[in-house]
Amino acid sequence: MSNPTKPAAKPIRILALCDSVARAGNAITGFGRVAHNLFIRWSQSLGPDAAKEYINPIPGPMEVRPEIDIWAIGFDGQGYKGVPREWTLLPAGDQWQHPARLAAFLKRLASGSYTHVFILMDADALSGVKFPGGHFFSDELRRICREKGIRSLLYYPVDAPLLPPYDLIGAVDVAVTFTEYGREETRKAFGKKSMPIHVLPHGMDDHFTPVSPEERIAARAEFLVDGAPADPKGKKPFLKPGDYLILNVGKNEWRKDPLRSLEILRRLIDAGVPAKLVMRMNPTSLMGGIHLERAAEQLGLRLDREWAHIGAVPESHMRRLYGAADLLLTTSLGEGWGLPVTEALACGTPVVLPMHTSLMEIGDRIGTEMFPEDEHAVRFLPLETGHVCGYDTRLRQRVELVDAVQIIRERWMRCQNNNLRVTLPPTVRQWLSWDRIAGEMLKLLLA
DSSP: OOOOOOOOOOOOEEEEEEEOSOOSSSOOOHHHHHHHHHHHHHHHHHSTTOSSOOSSSOSSOOOSOOEEEEEEETOOSSSOOOOOTTEEEEEEETTTTSHHHHHHHHHHHHHTTOSEEEEESOHHHHTTOBOTTSOBHHHHHHHHHHHHTOEEEEEEOOOSOOOSOOHHHHHSSEEEESSHHHHHHHHHHHTOTTOOEEEOOOOOOTTOOOOOHHHHHHHHHTOEEEOOTTOTTOEEESOOTTOEEEEEOOOSBGGGOHHHHHHHHHHHHHTTOOEEEEEESOSSOSBBOOOHHHHHHHTTOOBTTTEEEEOOOOGGGHHHHHHHOSEEEOOOSOOSOOHHHHHHHHTTOOEEEESSHHHHHHHHHHHHHHTTTTTTSEEEEOBOSSOEEOTTOOEEOOBOHHHHHHHHHHHHHHHTTSOOOOOOOHHHHHHTOHHHHHHHHHHHHHO
8 A cells, every 4th residue: 555645845935135145255244144144044944954953843844945046235146155056146236226126136036936035134225216117116026925925024124213214114024123122113113013023133153152361362463563664574463462452343334433433442542541443344435434544543543553454354263353352342323233242242252332222132131141240241331412313314322432431441440450251141142043043034934
């Protein structure tokens, strides 16, 4: 007697709109890393030969790996390696927001036999986009998904009170934001207290682990800068024994407020703190940032003496970079999440961060889990009472300069007799587990 035929698994085809999950150079974007962490687990969890089961239970019969086509922002079609065979990178390019490129994305969605569409992007980047015929991107996305039976999910940050347009949030089947702050701001914007907005944080890559004292010494010795013209070796150590190394790994853009970090350094030095600042960002900016070298020069800060800037760092080197620092500093005007904060803490480095947006939420959550064992792990920086306004028209608040200097100076004084390092508790690592987050996200997408 033959066994009854097993029902065929329904093919899963996902079209994703997100930053490229691979990069020809040294480092991909934060959004690209998030997408890669989600997709690699989805592919593994649904495959017949998966090494580990990430999702249990998975709704419905799924015995084949999903096909994931990635409309990859920043991808030009060349030089990208290491992409799993189940993924296809489609070149969205740098002009991905142009109506013609978004129309091409929708055309592919409508004609590609997709079952799901996943978007990882700021809601306002795609809201309000109008095509020549007068139709909006969000309306066309919703129409295509309904006609083709495609389930849609948007994973989006909120780094300030939401201002119109934000129509994309209401156009998808499932809206997922990074924090409770993002959920509440979304509900305020839509005027619906019970609007079904889901919350899933950004995870933390497994390789971010505490750095040993020996690794810290070696990593700090790796900071080499240009030496004097007469120096035959051409390079010299940036750090001296006793230097207090502050690290900022944000972008050089207006929202990250890199000038405030330089101002804090200037005041710390004036207060007698042997502080040095490394800024992992481009020295010039096309995104409303500053000319780092000119700004520092006007503040009387000498390049490669009191401060230095470095470019993109390979992901494999970031753990040592965090571990070398005595303190991670962010002076951002607002964050949807803030990957450097959790990554630095995972490597044992304390952080100071502004008292706003997602940073307040992350700091509170981690601080609560760690207190009192590591009460020095997270410290908040008060904000100025006034506001600044960037190109996105949202009012934001800067870190208060005098208070920030005082808080960091006090931390340095404590460090003189005790090299303060931190240890994330298992509860925080579980909260930030990519396995958990990818599983929860997939359940929402496939429900």
